[in-house]
Amino acid sequence: MATRPDLVAQNALAADIRRPVDFAFLDIGDEPLRVTTAPSHVSISGTGDEDLDGFTFQALDPMFVSVGRIRSKEGGGDTVTLTLSGLAGVDAALMTDLGNKANYAGRDARLWKAMLHPDTLGQIGAIWCYYTGYMSVPRIVGDRSSQVITLDVESYLGFFSQASNRTYQDQQVYDPGDRSAELAVAIANGAGNPR
Template identity: 50%
Template sequence: MSGPDSAASAALGESVLYPCWVGLLDFDGDPVAVTTAPYDVTFSGTGDPELDGVTFMAANPDMIDVSEVRHQEQGSDTVTATLSGLAGIDTELLNILGNPPLWRGRTSALWIMLYDVNLQRIGNVWRYYTGTMVAAPIKGDPTEQVVEILIESYLANLSEASNRTYLDQEDFDPGDKSAEAAIAIANGSEGAGLRDSGYSYGVGGIGGGGRFSPRFNYSAL
């Protein structure tokens, strides 16, 4: 798991910042790549093969919702990504989910990045959650049907919890303040200069994620 670079870390002291999330559901042949940034973003030079060369679309407010991410002592909780699943409108997605080899066990990832008041990115984009899709129940009635993609961390899939969390990073690298920065972002504006842009923030352990709607709160500018 990466963390904010020097530019992003320094920016945490600014008066106003906008955290924007980036999400990937790696469906075979038709991945969902979205962001809460106010415009589409194509990454390059990050060194992350799941970012570089990929265009992440500015999320439609009705497109996707991601539950809070909690990194606990025993490992990460299951994360849920909720997508529209209306027959006729979302037939392509429903067909993919009807063929489990196209999604089950494949990667889902979440990143975060900071934007300034001019809607320009500050510093890097860093990953704070990676897991695999394990289930996709369909819920609701035909007029409001949704699909819940359940995502488990690699740790939950492969082994027992290590009893280590991202908060322990500084124990191994005394100069690494990324856990501190992540907590500041997760807890919103207190002490971090973060403006509430309409997204939910985690408060138990390291939170994050939150709604991929609304797209961006321009009224906060």
């Protein structure tokens, strides 16, 4: 699976008229979400990517679904925010799935891009993956007339480099003979050396 555009797609990107489209896989609940900003549904095969091959990506209007800016940096990419339709009644199944943290937290989210011919809408070059990470925090924004779900996705490297939230008070868990935390608390409270 390509991680950058092949030569044919690069030439299409350099053209005066471009038609890039996004593909997204979100491992939400029992039925993962596969969507595209292409003008019609797209069935994919032959890429060698198990998250693409054999699946149909449902066409969604890009006005209702968007991908935030992706910035790469040392140690991994920044958090990416995905915006999904979240209208009551229309998107009830998705909102129900996102109501249970086990259905999204720490699960995969992948983004691909492809180039379409501006006139025929046929694919130009190969699809390439440009972001892979884990879903973290969804938020519902708006009101009943125009409600969306924003979903943060952490890069793999960012996910693994999160703070452990451990303190020196936990030291005895890792070294049963280490009483330094207990002694520090006793000294801070003026109790001297506890026995």
